[in-house]
Amino acid sequence: xxxxxxxxxxxxxxxxxxxxxxxxxxxxxxxxxxxxxxxxxxxxxxxxxxxxxxxxxxxxxxxxxxxxxxxxxxxxxxxxxxxxxxxxxxxxxxxxxxxxxxxxxxxxxxxxxxxxxx
Amino acid sequence: xxxxxxxxxxxxxxxxxxxxxxxxxxxxxxxxxxxxxxxxxxxxxxxxxxxxxxxxxxxxxxxxxxxxxxxxxxxxxxxxxxxxxxxxxxxxxxxxxxxxxxxxxxxxxxxxx
Numbered sequence: 001x002x003x004x005x006x007x008x009x010x011x012x013x014x015x016x017x018x019x020x021x022x023x024x025x026x027x028x029x030x031x032x033x034x035x036x037x038x039x040x041x042x043x044x045x046x047x048x049x050x051x052x053x054x055x056x057x058x059x060x061x062x063x064x065x066x067x068x069x070x071x072x073x074x075x076x077x078x079x080x081x082x083x084x085x086x087x088x089x090x091x092x093x094x095x096x097x098x099x100x101x102x103x104x105x106x107x108x109x110x111x112x113x114x115x116x117x118x
Numbered sequence: 119x120x121x122x123x124x125x126x127x128x129x130x131x132x133x134x135x136x137x138x139x140x141x142x143x144x145x146x147x148x149x150x151x152x153x154x155x156x157x158x159x160x161x162x163x164x165x166x167x168x169x170x171x172x173x174x175x176x177x178x179x180x181x182x183x184x185x186x187x188x189x190x191x192x193x194x195x196x197x198x199x200x201x202x203x204x205x206x207x208x209x210x211x212x213x214x215x216x217x218x219x220x221x222x223x224x225x226x227x228x229x230x231x
Contacts, residue, residue, distance in 0.1 A: 114161075
């Protein structure tokens with residue numbers, strides 16, 4: 001089945017550091033990628049939707065200058081948390097949908113990145 | 119607007135027993151898809167089962183089955199012969215042509231040995 005690789009799985013860094021998270025589709029072309037944030041024991045909250053070659057669409061309340069998303073190719077999207085602070089600590093999950101995807105094809109999820117800002 | 123509601127934050131079941139997780143949703147769309155995802159402690163999102171709204175027949179996947187009531191906008195998940203590995207968070211999700219998933223708040227299921 002389709003595989004989405006997310007890297008790194010765990011990041012611990014100091015406040016003020018910028019952190020980049022990669023999301024790769026390994027065996028299919030992902031025209032659309034989604035970035036979610038999940039707090040402990042809560043649901044996934046969609047942060048932004050990115051389409052290859054175009055600017056990401058951010059959900060209301062998500063700072064686009066804080067969370068930079070790049071979807072430069074059909075197999076790679078990156079989320080950069082700029083000047084991260086402790087309140088940015090969370091679990092971030094990406095998902096990808098293929099070029100031939102229709103609504104009934106579920107998104108394929110990465111394994112997530114646990115970000116901890118000290 | 120689309121909403122998904124899971125009214126059971128936590129549930130438990132004895133091993134080998136059957137448990138049903140409830141989910142209701144609200145939408146004005148007619149063509150859509152419903153899913154149940156499992157998130158174990160590893161936090162990986164695992165697709166459990168899906169249902170196309172245009173299909174009247176309830177989906178089944180081995181020990182997992184759904185009771186889809188379109189008129190009532192209800193989509194419950196039944197887990198038969200519960201196993202310890204079923205312990206996880208379960209999320210109900212909805213999607214239509216907008217491509218965006220709408221997730222419920224989740225139900226934490228514990229299977230008791």
